[in-house]
Amino acid sequence: MKLYFIAGEASGDLHTSNLVKAMRIMRSDLDLRGWGGNLMQQAGVEIVKHYRELAFMGFFEVAANLRTILRNIRSCKEDISAYRPDAVILIDYPGFNMRIATWCREQGIPVIYYISPQVWAWKENRVKKIKRDVDELFVILPFEAAFYQKHGIEAHFVGHPLLDVAEKHSSSETHIREELGIRKGEKVIALLPGSRKQEISTMLPVMLEVAKQFNDYRFIIAGAPGQELDFYANIHGVNENDIVFGKTYALFTVAEAGLVTSGTATLEAALHGMPQAVCYKGNFISYHIARKLVKVNYISLVNLVMEREVVREMIQEAMNVKSLTAELKRLLEDEQYRHRLIEDYKILREKLGGTGASHRAAEGMLEAIDQFTRQNS
Numbered sequence: 001m002k003l004y005f006i007a008g009e010a011s012g013d014l015h016t017s018n019l020v021k022a023m024r025i026m027r028s029d030l031d032l033r034g035w036g037g038n039l040m041q042q043a044g045v046e047i048v049k050h051y052r053e054l055a056f057m058g059f060f061e062v063a064a065n066l067r068t069i070l071r072n073i074r075s076c077k078e079d080i081s082a083y084r085p086d087a088v089i090l091i092d093y094p095g096f097n098m099r100i101a102t103w104c105r106e107q108g109i110p111v112i113y114y115i116s117p118q119v120w121a122w123k124e125n126r127v128k129k130i131k132r133d134v135d136e137l138f139v140i141l142p143f144e145a146a147f148y149q150k151h152g153i154e155a156h157f158v159g160h161p162l163l164d165v166a167e168k169h170s171s172s173e174t175h176i177r178e179e180l181g182i183r184k185g186e187k188v189i190a191l192l193p194g195s196r197k198q199e200i201s202t203m204l205p206v207m208l209e210v211a212k213q214f215n216d217y218r219f220i221i222a223g224a225p226g227q228e229l230d231f232y233a234n235i236h237g238v239n240e241n242d243i244v245f246g247k248t249y250a251l252f253t254v255a256e257a258g259l260v261t262s263g264t265a266t267l268e269a270a271l272h273g274m275p276q277a278v279c280y281k282g283n284f285i286s287y288h289i290a291r292k293l294v295k296v297n298y299i300s301l302v303n304l305v306m307e308r309e310v311v312r313e314m315i316q317e318a319m320n321v322k323s324l325t326a327e328l329k330r331l332l333e334d335e336q337y338r339h340r341l342i343e344d345y346k347i348l349r350e351k352l353g354g355t356g357a358s359h360r361a362a363e364g365m366l367e368a369i370d371q372f373t374r375q376n377s
Helices: 009-027 036-045 060-064 066-083 094-107 126-133 144-150 162-168 174-180 197-211 231-235 248-254 264-271 284-293 301-306 319-333 335-351 358-374
Strands: 001-009 031-035 047-048 087-091 111-114 136-139 155-157 188-192 217-223 243-245 255-263 274-282 314-316
Touching: 001 009, 001 066, 001 094, 001 136, 009 036, 009 087, 009 111, 009 162, 009 264, 009 335, 009 358, 031 036, 031 066, 031 248, 031 284, 036 047, 047 060, 066 094, 087 094, 087 255, 087 264, 094 111, 094 126, 111 358, 136 358, 144 155, 162 264, 162 358, 174 248, 174 319, 188 197, 188 248, 188 264, 197 217, 197 231, 197 255, 197 274, 217 248, 231 243, 231 274, 243 248, 248 264, 264 274, 264 301, 274 319, 301 335, 314 319, 319 335
Parallel strands: 001 031, 001 087, 031 047, 087 111, 111 136, 136 155, 188 217, 188 255, 217 243, 255 274, 274 314
Antiparallel strands: none
16 A cells, blocks of 8 residues: 655654554555655655755745745655555645645545644635545544534544653653753753744744743753754854753653743643743734634634633734743742643643544544545456
8 A cells, every 4th residue: 555645844744653653553565655754754654855845834935935835846746646656645734735635636646634724713715625625534623523514524533643642751750850951959941932943033032032031940942853953053042951852742741831832832732731821923924914814713722622711822022022921920930820721731631532543543544545445446
């Protein structure tokens, strides 16, 4: 069975790697190729292009890099044509992947979408394209199946794969502190400035200014997969003692609190029980265009799933040293606030559907692909 995967960012690389591991347990005849990252490669996928070459975000940034994006799409189509897979499995990354889905339908290649485009937030007209171009849809947020059903699309809710990832990374705090080089009695605050260079260059300088207000704490940056220490050092003057790579979950476990850039990391922090302030700041033009189009009240996955404000969100102009300092101080000093946050995190876990998401998704996809093959034989 030949499968082609397309994941365009770090979170997609993570979830696809776990999906592939589950598939390999169920089937021994898999030939896997695609676009993604190191984790997918380690799981056995032959990587054609790394996601770090694909990370353009925001209206202005996409427009500025349109020629590169179109060249990537053309290259991807050519590679799929040459590989002739039994199915293409798309993971999130909707701007790119929806174009590939349309093309695959025209070529008669079955399409499975895992981690659906957030059409419930904006661009709801994409639902029509999903209905037309996607053969099987697997979703990870509890409200998505009902949303798609309203539009006449059967979506399989498998639960959120981060629950499995979080469970695998449990360890004693003493061991973790030794692993991270944290001295006895040293109190830590985590900084997560994002995964793309564009994000990091915007978010991290503000976070580092906040750190100057808390002399009794050690601030540790969670280095993004696919980025190098030299990038952080050249742009922000960060040294190797300020940053850890590949140990984000360990950092969540020992940190008193954290400043987290909106994205998958907000959910990861919550599942590890770390009190957090969510922040985001993008290109001025891109942000104001998005604000007119987006239909949801929150940007963090924690608040979206809970359908209320659990973690404080500081976006654009509100993402400044003064507001972040005030919220971080509250997270560290207000015991009632911290307790309420931790209790809400427990409810969040229940809403996300329990462990086993990667296994359920893999099982459902393999069954669907076998059905595609029988129909075409």
